[in-house]
Amino acid sequence: MQEGEAVEITLGAGGRFARHDAARDGTVMTPSGRWSIADRDGRWLRLAIEDGAPRRACGLLGCTPVRMPPGATCRYRLQGADTLLLEDAGGRIVLRRAG
Numbered sequence: 001m002q003e004g005e006a007v008e009i010t011l012g013a014g015g016r017f018a019r020h021d022a023a024r025d026g027t028v029m030t031p032s033g034r035w036s037i038a039d040r041d042g043r044w045l046r047l048a049i050e051d052g053a054p055r056r057a058c059g060l061l062g063c064t065p066v067r068m069p070p071g072a073t074c075r076y077r078l079q080g081a082d083t084l085l086l087e088d089a090g091g092r093i094v095l096r097r098a099g
Helices: none
Strands: 006-011 016-022 032-038 044-051 056-059 062-065 071-079 083-088 091-096
Touching: 006 091, 032 071
Parallel strands: none
Antiparallel strands: 006 016, 016 032, 032 044, 044 071, 056 062, 071 083, 083 091
């Protein structure tokens, strides 16, 4: 995650997730799929990406497909009832419960 990027993740009770990433330059990516927890050797949150947008990136030389990664695995830690910390090789994200 880059500094200034806004990230929102919805983890549904049925194991579905939706993520909305907005970069400072206005670029938006919205991967979605299934989430699961693995607690062996620590606490890990696995996001298996099944769909996402945008599907194409267009510029002066035409359009190319955007390939979503198959998923992500992050170490997680709960801090109280309203804060979730996610950490992977790209850095740390602090998420707070909405509402």
